[in-house]
Amino acid sequence: MPPSPTAARRTRRLAPYGFLVPAVVLFAATFALPIGYALYLSFRKIEVKGLGLGRGARGETWAGLSNYASVLSDTELLHGAARILGYGAIVVPVMLGLALLFALMLDARRTRLRGFSRLAIFLPYAVPGVVAALLWGFLYLPSLSPVHYALGALGLPEPDLLNGGALFGALANVAVWGGTGFNMIVIYTSLRAVPAEIYEAARIDGCSELQIALRVKIPTVAPALVLTFFFSMIATFQVFGEPMTLKGMTNSISTTWSPLMKVYQDAFVRGDLHSAAATSVVIAVVTLVLSFGFLRAANSRTRQEAS
Amino acid sequence: MNKRLVAAFAAAALSTTLLAGCGSSDDGGDGDKAESGPVSLTYWAWAPGLDKVAAIWNAGPGKEAGITVTVKKQASGDDLVTKIITASKAHKAPDLVQAEFQALPTLVSNDVLADISGQAGDTKKDFAEGVWQQVTLGSDAVYAIPQDTGPLMFYYRQDLFTKYGLSVPTTWDEFAATARALKKKDPKKALTTFSATDPGLFAGLSQQAGAKWWTTGGDKWNVAIDDAASTKVADFWGGLVEEGAIDNQPMYTPAWNKALNTGTQIAWVSAVWAPGVLTTAAPDTKGKWAMAPLPQWTAGDQVTGSWGGSTTGVSNDSTHKDAAVEFATWLNTDPEAVAALVKNGGIYPAATAAQTGDALAQAPEFFANQPDFYTKAAEIAKTTAPGAWGPNVNVAYSAFKDAFGKAAQDKAGFGPALGTVQSTTVADMKKQGFPVAE
Incomplete structure (x- = not known):
């Protein structure tokens, strides 16, 4: 039926x-x-x-809101936030700048060994973060680093990379080394999707390769740049593995250096899951507001430009 | 209302009910007096070679008693403390746990360790009083059986001391003079380093000076991390770092290994277990080291502190507490077991009989040049000042790493850093609700 x-x-x-x-x-x-x-x-x-x-x-x-009250009045967390802002101010522009530059160079017509270069730039991304941090840590430690050895042999001053302001550069370098390849692939993929007719039209109009790159390619891959910026921002808020790994090698990275390290410290060293949970919630909210706020602002701008 | 928010609230409500369900589960424990049939126990520990010692038990005395022990290496030191507390919250803690002396109050406060005074009261006679006092926390209860201790000693490169014409310091003043003399002879070398990542060593040095960081008086805790004795120790090391007489970089890093192995650092204030560390950290220096008593604050004194040392505890979740105590007692007092612990784990046994027994007749291989290593060690061990630990040693230790790390880097003197450790520790205790005397 x-x-x-x-x-x-x-x-x-x-x-x-x-x-x-x-x-x-x-x-x-x-x-x-x-x-x-x-x-x-x-x-x-x-x-x-x-x-x-x-x-x-x-x-x-x-506990009511007492955990949140102590999180919001915690100066160490604020200092941690300030530290990762400083770190992000180096990582994000340098990493995305390099990624864009490499993507444009790979996309240029005269580039040779394109496949090899792409793989070589991408490869560090496949190295786990902890391994990368250890690897660079060995290069930073004055008594072990071949770089320091060479500088010493030449009679040049040997920089102390794991302390003071240089520490930010040292940590940022690990992230840039590991992340540039991934971002380059994202930008490069979106470059390959641009129809060839647009370049042809630009060339007929008398554009040089450099002008094509600046006036045609970069504006057309703007959405990809927005996306990679968005990812990098979130990754900066969540930085944990690299400073955690390098912590044992220097006096300058405290156990609460980044906000997530503080969460780890609270939950697994101090054994206070409750304040760790409150801190996590605050970090999540701040990350959401900032990253989606950025995405929204960026999207509304591109939309305006399009209309 | 936002749909996502609704989902989140629903989930929160759901997890609340789930939690309530967890809370009502049975505690396990207590009703286990009458044991029958074979018993199998789980033991979380990190001492190397413990599985081999457990195998001796399983093949011999354990077989007779029908008790099988399985050793599981989960994590070590502080990480294991966290792991056990978490497991205990889920009522899934192992029967037996390895715990360092300073972790005992934390574990007891979290209700992880069972009071085994009923089963292990007689074992007291096998240990020195200062050691036993640390497993009772000054109460009538017994929370663990001592396994090994870590009395502090002074290790130095015999060959390099001769080369630079240095003599072994017997007081801390001489120690400072030795550090300065070496710097003068070769600015590239350092006697040793002050490591801000090793609060356990600083705690031991303060202990030697007479500090008692946590004590109880009536129904209140006294916290005295910045007392006169500890301040003296902090000022001493801070002064040496400030004037550049010793290095300020952390221990247990690749750079530190290299400094020891190449003789850039020529001495190490460490505990009785140092030979094991030197074997892996500085393999090229085998046979070149010697051990001496720790320098003293007053000439002629004989006191030392300790760095590390651990115990075997029985968890409240164990349903076979009697069997677990039987094994823990055998493991730490039976001559065969202790000998196997020394051989496989390289530990220095806490049981007094074992310290002069056959197990320690031979010096560690790395110290073959000092045949009376353990005879000397036993003499030093007898002079160990008692430790005084509290329920948030973990907090004090992490505050130490941050505050002293910064002070060591800035070469700024350690007094304020010690004050920070004190105030952070007290604030944490108050926040948790511990009554703290002002």
């Missing part, structure tokens, strides 16, 4: 929800639930009774 028309309509109405189920379940289990749990933890705290020794000495209670 064929299904009645109302039954068929109901099935049709329910079908989209059926298709949605796997995505919703995955989203809930792997995303919403952990975030919800972190939020829950951030409103709780541990309370110690008596000397705090023995059975039943610790209990969990509601």
